[in-house]
Amino acid sequence: MKKIKKVLVANRGEIALRIIRTLKERDIEAIAVYETPDQDAYYLRFADRAVMIGREAGKNYLDADRIIRAARKSGADAVHPGYGFLAENAEFAEACAKAGLVFIGPPPEVIRTLGHKVLCKEIARRAGVAPLPGTDSLPAGEAEALDALRQFARAEGYPLMLKATAGGGGRGIRKVEREADLAGQLHVARAEARSAFNDDRLYAERYIEAPRHVEVQILADRHGKVLHLGTRDCSIQRRHQKLLEVAPAHLPAPVIEAIQTAAVEVMKTAGYVNAGTVEFLVDPKTLAFWFMEVNTRLQVEHTVTEMLTGVDIVAEQLRIAAGEALTLDQEQIRLPGAAIEVRINAEDPKNYFLPEAGRRVEVYQPPGGPGIRLDGTVYQGYVIPAVYDSLLVKLTVWGVDWDQAVRRLRRALRDFRLAGLKTTIPFYLKICDEPDFQAGRFQTDYLETHSDLFAYDDDPAWRGGDTSRAEHLMLDEAEAPAEPLPPGFVEPPRVKPYLLTKTVEDAAGDGAICSPIKGRVMNIRVRPGETVYAGDVLMILETMKMCTNVVTEVTGQVAELYVGVDDTIDVDEPLIRIAAP
Incomplete structure (x- = not known):
């Protein structure tokens, strides 16, 4: 058992701060890392x-050598x-061990095996759990890969899914509807996988039509105890x-x-150790389920x-990494309520959830009250960064039952005041009022089958706790005459809660098509x-x-x-001009 006294958090933003908070509670020194664009980042104030x-x-958050050098220089263990x-990254976990550093996560060999989506499915089969039918990694050559895909499609039919072997986080995934789309989708999926995972x-x-995506949170120590913390949908x-x-997920108890x-x-x-998640797809009609993957983090x-x-x-991750046994038993895990x-993102849901890179948060006042976590x-x-993710804040609510949780979520979203950019807040408010969501009925095609969710008011003054909505009364109006305003007084403008910036134009009037995103x-x-x-697809842009x-x-x-190709482009920048034929 090794005493952990100093932990270097090899990350940034929200998750770095969340980890630092637990380190402080356990009297463990918290060491943060940052790149120059993050030098004034909020999370650094707490390290x-x-x-x-x-x-x-x-680049540097992905540089294992720099991270390990930072850990050594700061005296982290x-x-x-x-x-x-x-x-x-199994190689990073391995490098930490070679440098005498405790890696707070699973062993390198487990990360490597479970990170290979094909080998991971073989483990599921050995455990007696059925995975989705799929291929091995496709051949590197395009012609050979297309032949393998056609053979798989003859057995399983269309649509099918292309996924990154080293993937995760929704990157490098493409749905192929018919054989004519194979070559194009293969090219795009490979490009995304290369960009995201090298x-x-x-x-x-x-492809499973409109499944439910259900996962199970796992904790496992070095002494053979493995327990779950319930499901998530x-x-x-x-x-x-x-x-x-x-x-928990809205499924029957069995x-x-x-x-x-x-x-x-x-x-x-x-042979898993530490915290991890096992993911499944569930057929909402038959309630059959298939193993999909393991997230080793x-x-x-x-x-x-x-x-x-x-x-x-x-x-619990810290205790397990130090070699301690889990003190929890499965019978002690309670799942009360809902x-x-x-994820409150700086994105425009009406414009394919594209990030609001470069926008400034003009006003930020978060909600509070019982059952609310930020x-x-x-x-x-x-200022929303162009090179990092667009997450602003995660809002988590708890209620004694599903109905109270939904009502609490709605109230918390309404209490936000977040001005200067477009966010996902009004979109989530529409979800809160949607009957299927209120009844707990949602699948992976939820957004596609509920297009009315995007028909929200772009500039609703009432959202965001605008106190000008309240009706003001005077208890003793006759005894409290209004005082005259001082000379030269100008009433300050009311601040809208969000969506103050210019809406992105679809195209310029002269036939120029402009970029909807900031990227490459x-x-x-x-x-x-x-x-x-x-x-016709004219070009492909990449962001995040x-x-x-x-x-x-x-x-x-x-x-x-x-x-x-490879030019950096900004929102509204002209890309191409189309003239009449």
Whole structure:
């Protein structure tokens, strides 16, 4: 058993602050790291020490050598990777061990095996848990890969899913509707996988129509004890990335019990240690379920489980990493009531959830009250970064039952005052009022089948706790005459809660198509003089390791290209001009 006295948090933003808070409670010194763009970041204010690891944005949090050098220089004896960046990198975990540092996570060999999606499915089979039918990693050559995909499609049919072998977090996933789309989707999925994981290997998997995405939180110590902390339903997603999570999942008790038991068996078979999550897809009609993958790290949505169970998962991670046995027994885990977590992102839901990079938070006043938890690093004056994620704050609520949890979520969202940019707040408010959500009925196609969720008021003055809505009365109006205003007084303007900035234009009037995002030009598919037809993909843009197609809505000729491959582009920047044929 090793006493952990100093922990370097190899991450940034919200998750770095969340880990630091538990370290403080356990009287463990917290060491933060940062790149130059993060030098004034909110989370650094709470660390005992901070190490600057580089100047270039977005690169150094992924540099294992720099992180280990920072740990040594600061005298850390352990490293917590958080989520993302190096959290599921087996080589990093191995390097920590070689440097004499405790890696707060599973052993390197377990990360490596479970991170390989094909090998992970084999472990599930050995545990007696059925995975989704799928292929091995596809051949590197395009022709060979397409042949393997066609053979799989003949057996399983269309649609099918392309997924990154080293994937996670919704990156490198593409749905293929028909054979004609195979080559194009293979190219895009490989590009996304390469960008997100530096590994462009893919595999194919059977597509399940509108399943529920259910996961189980696991804790496992070095002494053979493995227990679960219940289920989470993460079905409400955009672009295969979670937006809203609930705990526990809304499924019959026997199905929940079977899924929890399956998750424990998978982790036992894998020899898992520390905190992790086992993910499943559930057919909402038959309630059959299939193993999907294991996340070998703390997850963004761990807070919804903490609200439900009262267990500090990060504290348990620290105990396990120090070699201590779990003091909890499965019978002690209680799951009272219901909890919901939403991710308040600086994104425009009406514009494909594209990030509001470069916008400034003009006003920030968060909600409070019973059953409410906030995890974030946003503050008044915060500028949304272009190179990091767009998460502002996670809002997690708890209620004695599902109805109270939904009502509490609605109240908390209304109490936010967040001005200067577009956020997901009004979108979540629409969800709170939607009958299927209120009844606990939602699947992975929820956004596609509820398009009215996007029909919200772009500038509702009542949202955000605008006190000007209240009716003001005078108890003794006759005895309290209004005092005259001083000379030159100008009444200050009322501040709207959010959505103050200019709406992105779809295209300029002269036929120029403008960028809907801030990012990079990844691929250009047309040349000047070429005839294009409505619906054609003109180019592919990349932001936050996700691809966005630029599609023409008119037929015409490419008159002029304003950008080239790998150019950095901003929101509203002209990309291409289409002239009449």
